[in-house]
Amino acid sequence: MTESGIYLYAVTSEAGDACLSVRGVLGEPVRKIGVGDLAAYVSTVPLDQFGEEPLARLLEDLDWVGEVARAHHRVVEAVAEAGPTAPVRLVTVYSGEEQVRELLERRHDDFLAVLSRVAGRREWGVKAYVDPEAASRMAGGGTAGGDASARREAPAGRTGAGPGTAYLQRRKANLHNREDLWRHAVAWAERLHAALGEVAVAGRRHRPQDPQLSGRKEWMVLNGAYLVEEDRSAEFAAAVAAFREAATESGTGAGPGMDVELTGPWAPYSFTAVELETEGREGGAR
Amino acid sequence: MTDPGRFRPVMRESYAQPMTTGRETSNLGDILERVLDRGVVIAGDIRVNLLDIELLTIKLRLLIASVDTARELGIDWWEHDPWLTGKNRELADENRRLRDRLAAIEERLEEREGLPRRVPEQRPREVERRQHEVEPRGEDWSGAESREADRRGWERSGD
Numbered sequence: 001m002t003e004s005g006i007y008l009y010a011v012t013s014e015a016g017d018a019c020l021s022v023r024g025v026l027g028e029p030v031r032k033i034g035v036g037d038l039a040a041y042v043s044t045v046p047l048d049q050f051g052e053e054p055l056a057r058l059l060e061d062l063d064w065v066g067e068v069a070r071a072h073h074r075v076v077e078a079v080a081e082a083g084p085t086a087p088v089r090l091v092t093v094y095s096g097e098e099q100v101r102e103l104l105e106r107r108h109d110d111f112l113a114v115l116s117r118v119a120g121r122r123e124w125g126v127k128a129y130v131d132p133e134a135a136s137r138m139a140g141g142g143t144a145g146g147d148a149s150a151r152r153e154a155p156a157g158r159t160g161a162g163p164g165t166a167y168l169q170r171r172k173a174n175l176h177n178r179e180d181l182w183r184h185a186v187a188w189a190e191r192l193h194a195a196l197g198e199v200a201v202a203g204r205r206h207r208p209q210d211p212q213l214s215g216r217k218e219w220m221v222l223n224g225a226y227l228v229e230e231d232r233s234a235e236f237a238a239a240v241a242a243f244r245e246a247a248t249e250s251g252t253g254a255g256p257g258m259d260v261e262l263t264g265p266w267a268p269y270s271f272t273a274v275e276l277e278t279e280g281r282e283g284g285a286r
Numbered sequence: 287m288t289d290p291g292r293f294r295p296v297m298r299e300s301y302a303q304p305m306t307t308g309r310e311t312s313n314l315g316d317i318l319e320r321v322l323d324r325g326v327v328i329a330g331d332i333r334v335n336l337l338d339i340e341l342l343t344i345k346l347r348l349l350i351a352s353v354d355t356a357r358e359l360g361i362d363w364w365e366h367d368p369w370l371t372g373k374n375r376e377l378a379d380e381n382r383r384l385r386d387r388l389a390a391i392e393e394r395l396e397e398r399e400g401l402p403r404r405v406p407e408q409r410p411r412e413v414e415r416r417q418h419e420v421e422p423r424g425e426d427w428s429g430a431e432s433r434e435a436d437r438r439g440w441e442r443s444g445d
Binding site: 008011065066069070072073076086087088089090092103114125206209214215263266269270272273274275276 | 312313314315316317318319320321322323324325326327328
């Protein structure tokens with residue numbers, strides 16, 4: 001029989017049991033460890049996969065990581081449906097339930113502080129993109145005009161340097177356009193972020209996702225997370241929609257090739273990012 | 287309390303993005319980004335923690351490819367990422383040593399030019415002790431060492 005560990009998903013202050021119907025990592029049943037007014041949601045995992053050595057190998061396997069991530073997320077979301085939730089980072093495994101209890105006792109106040117921050121609020125994700133091709137096509141005059149004038153000024157064969165110069169000029173014009181486009185898109189994303197901040201309680205800008213991760217080839221100019229009061233969700237979605245519509249309308253400041261994507265509601269992953277030392281060992285080195 | 291489900295159908299219509307409307311249908315990229323990078327990080331007496339594992343490969347492959355884009359947006363997250371800054375002790379140490387040596391060189395240049403020194407006051411006792419431990423390897427090196435001792439003193443008093 002393999003040794004097992006306790007996989008911790010999330011900590012909550014709500015005593016609901018609804019989330020216990022959800023299966024955890026590797027299809028294992030999820031259970032609750034309650035200590036006072038806090039509860040931790042955990043499941044048992046085999047250490048032949050979740051021990052340090054096998055993990056180092058398995059984490060290279062993106063299919064495995066994807067499965068674990070989805071299961072982790074599923075449990076976290078179910079817990080978050082029931083009440084304020086502090087999601088714990090992927091693959092936090094304890095030797096036994098006793099240590100999880102100790103964690104809840106020792107870090108009781110920290111957890112309560114985090115939970116009270118997110119209570120009654122949900123996280124929404126907003127990503128903004130600009131499609132450089134669409135935008136430069138629509139900018140019309142931009143690239144195409146530049147090309148044409150460059151060609152007129154330096155017809156091929158007139159001088160030895162002609163075609164090369166023309167090429168360089170075209171290239172320069174192109175780069176200028178891309179830079180302008182980029183600056184424009186970044187400024188637009190700033191405005192969007194600020195506008196959403198008016199409705200949200202808190203906002204975070206995360207690094208833009210790689211196209212491989214986003215599944216879109218456009219430039220991501222905003223990868224924001226917003227903590228929004230539950231009763232302002234509609235207002236928030238409307239603010240996003242307004243920006244999106246403005247972006248696609250012609251003749252407005254936003255310009256073509258811009259797009260906004262709203263995801264959620266999520267458990268408050270982005271607003272519970274705290275680091276807890278469970279032992280004084282490091283002497284507050286961080 | 288508002289039912290969050292009420293808003294989802296609306297979004298699905300207006301965004302036509304069935305892959306991004308939460309729950310089971312959320313796209314894996316968004317999920318990975320959240321579960322790997324956000325939420326509560328617990329270190330200490332636990333059996334396994336991603337912090338203990340060389341996770342850089344997956345992080346690099348999945349998330350860090352857009353460093354240039356991030357830099358252009360003025361986001362310097364990697365400088366504060368515990369996985370990058372905490373785990374890579376060796377690199378960090380080497381970095382610090384190099385910075386210290388650079389500072390020592392600058393210091394000497396300034397001395398030569400007769401400019402006031404901008405380094406904090408040294409702590410003589412510790413510097414002396416450190417210098418004893420150091421193999422004699424030329425003036426530049428011992429200069430760097432004394433700076434290093436000096437720096438540690440600052441970090442400690444800053445806590």
